[in-house]
Amino acid sequence: MDKAVVLLSSGLDSSYNLLKATGQFEVALALTFDYGQKAAQRECERAAALARHYKVPHKVISLPWFKDFTKTTLVGGGKIPSGADVKIDDLKQSLETAKSVWVPNRNGIFLNIAAGFAEGLGAKYIIPGFNLEEAQTFPDNSAAFLKSLDATFAFSTQNGVRTHCYSAHLNKTQIVKEAMVADLPFQVLWPCYLDGDRWCGTCESCQRFNRALAANGLKI
Numbered sequence: 001m002d003k004a005v006v007l008l009s010s011g012l013d014s015s016y017n018l019l020k021a022t023g024q025f026e027v028a029l030a031l032t033f034d035y036g037q038k039a040a041q042r043e044c045e046r047a048a049a050l051a052r053h054y055k056v057p058h059k060v061i062s063l064p065w066f067k068d069f070t071k072t073t074l075v076g077g078g079k080i081p082s083g084a085d086v087k088i089d090d091l092k093q094s095l096e097t098a099k100s101v102w103v104p105n106r107n108g109i110f111l112n113i114a115a116g117f118a119e120g121l122g123a124k125y126i127i128p129g130f131n132l133e134e135a136q137t138f139p140d141n142s143a144a145f146l147k148s149l150d151a152t153f154a155f156s157t158q159n160g161v162r163t164h165c166y167s168a169h170l171n172k173t174q175i176v177k178e179a180m181v182a183d184l185p186f187q188v189l190w191p192c193y194l195d196g197d198r199w200c201g202t203c204e205s206c207q208r209f210n211r212a213l214a215a216n217g218l219k220i
Helices: 012-024 041-052 065-067 091-101 104-119 143-156 172-181 204-215
Strands: 003-007 026-034 058-062 126-127
Touching: 003 012, 003 104, 012 041, 012 091, 012 126, 012 172, 026 041, 041 058, 091 172, 104 126, 104 143, 143 172, 172 204
Parallel strands: 003 026, 003 126, 026 058
Antiparallel strands: none
């Protein structure tokens, strides 16, 4: 099988993509990024557990310098939008709340680092966890973004590393449905922007995850 590097945050999308990748590729490495985000500890713990579950190598990349160029509420101070401030069915409001958690070029940086690891490990593919739903408010979650990176990697990697994403055309409800069939261990995931003992349930990420679970009749 071809080799692949998976970007694993332990959220729904990246976890689903890890699951799918293990069935098609030799996963040479799962990469988790600690860029100072509030949920970093939980994400790293859960990502490590998922990597053990699927028996793939795992590495955490520390990027402490993100704080030097972003004022996002994910990294710095300030309150992450939650509760009634979040309206996941209102695109205009979602575009506003997205501004609060936007991190400049985050996925661009992550995927370029992953491409370096991929070339060094002899892997042809890097696999992020994107989805159609959040691509409406985060353009660096889109299939168009992945296509642009493929063009870039044709110049920046000798082996022509390419992106591959199993969920870029799916919304979260569809991802949960497919993940249930494939027996994804949902209880291990960390979909939350915060780092409490339990998912907060009220941030935008939690609300989208919970809606997808409910739509599929799944309780965790």
